[in-house]
Amino acid sequence: xxxxxxxxxxxxxxxxxxxxxxxxxxxxxxxxxxxxxxxxxxxxxxxxxxxxxxxxxxxxxxxxxxxxxxxxxxxxxxxxxxxxxxxxxxxxxxxxxxxxxxxxxxxxxxxxx
Amino acid sequence: xxxxxxxxxxxxxxxxxxxxxxxxxxxxxxxxxxxxxxxxxxxxxxxxxxxxxxxxxxxxxxxxxxxxxxxxxxxxxxxxxxxxxxxxxxxxxxxxxxxxxxxxxxxxxxxxx
DNA sequence: CAGCATCCCGGCAGATACTG
DNA sequence: CAGTATCTGCCGGGATGCTG
Numbered sequence: 001x002x003x004x005x006x007x008x009x010x011x012x013x014x015x016x017x018x019x020x021x022x023x024x025x026x027x028x029x030x031x032x033x034x035x036x037x038x039x040x041x042x043x044x045x046x047x048x049x050x051x052x053x054x055x056x057x058x059x060x061x062x063x064x065x066x067x068x069x070x071x072x073x074x075x076x077x078x079x080x081x082x083x084x085x086x087x088x089x090x091x092x093x094x095x096x097x098x099x100x101x102x103x104x105x106x107x108x109x110x111x112x113x
Numbered sequence: 114x115x116x117x118x119x120x121x122x123x124x125x126x127x128x129x130x131x132x133x134x135x136x137x138x139x140x141x142x143x144x145x146x147x148x149x150x151x152x153x154x155x156x157x158x159x160x161x162x163x164x165x166x167x168x169x170x171x172x173x174x175x176x177x178x179x180x181x182x183x184x185x186x187x188x189x190x191x192x193x194x195x196x197x198x199x200x201x202x203x204x205x206x207x208x209x210x211x212x213x214x215x216x217x218x219x220x221x222x223x224x225x226x
Numbered sequence: 227c228a229g230c231a232t233c234c235c236g237g238c239a240g241a242t243a244c245t246g
Numbered sequence: 247c248a249g250t251a252t253c254t255g256c257c258g259g260g261a262t263g264c265t266g
Binding site for chain 1: 124125126127128129130132133134139140143144176177178179193196197199200201202203204205206207208209210211212214215217218219221222
């Protein structure tokens with residue numbers, strides 16, 4: 001499992017995006033905010049993710065040191081993973097504040113055509 | 114061009130990640146921070162991106178209302194796009210602060226094996 | 227229930243060559 | 247120089263079925 005990181009164009013944020021590039025990465029991290037959760041429970045909490053993909057996602061986050069497994073096989077955020085939450089939240093706040101504007105921009109282009 | 118947005122697992126940050134999901138999206142946005150830039154110039158500034166992919170990237174950002182084209186065909190951030198910069202920067206700061214820890218975690222797993 | 231092995235499908239990114 | 251058309255390789259995500 002190799003998570004090739006890119007160091008292009010002195011855009012430091014790219015590292016973070018590479019770590020969370022896959023579809024379910026941010027949602028999984030988010031779902032682990034409130035503490036350790038086991039596979040089945042986590043699957044329900046996320047919703048719409050297959051068992052295979054959830055395993056892949058968690059393994060990748062684990063490999064990158066953002067998630068760990070406790071003794072009983074439950075998944076939880078590592079201290080490192082927790083440090084990412086505020087930045088993730090900043091994006092969430094942006095989405096809540098400006099999500100509508102994005103949709104409007106999209107609609108604008110589709111109706112003009 | 115359809116940019117399907119996901120609304121899963123009440124993770125608001127997902128919207129932002131969907132908008133910047135493609136490889137060169139964050140870097141492109143970042144490269145436009147300092148003002149309008151034309152295609153060729155932008156291509157050099159980003160580095161390593163093909164002309165085709167740059168066009169696709171810029172078109173997509175334009176479609177989502179984050180980037181606009183001025184009269185002379187130069188690309189620039191829209192006001193909406195600018196609002197995203199602080200959150201992007203938050204991720205960048207995180208990467209600078211914790212990037213090493215990620216690499217250590219990766220090395221740890223690869224050497225243990 | 228957790229995890230792994232397959233197979234399939236679709237889309238992204240790269241390379242190339244061509245048009246205004 | 248900007249943009250497009252085409253082809254190709256690759257990988258992520260979904261579905262299914264099987265093992266402890």
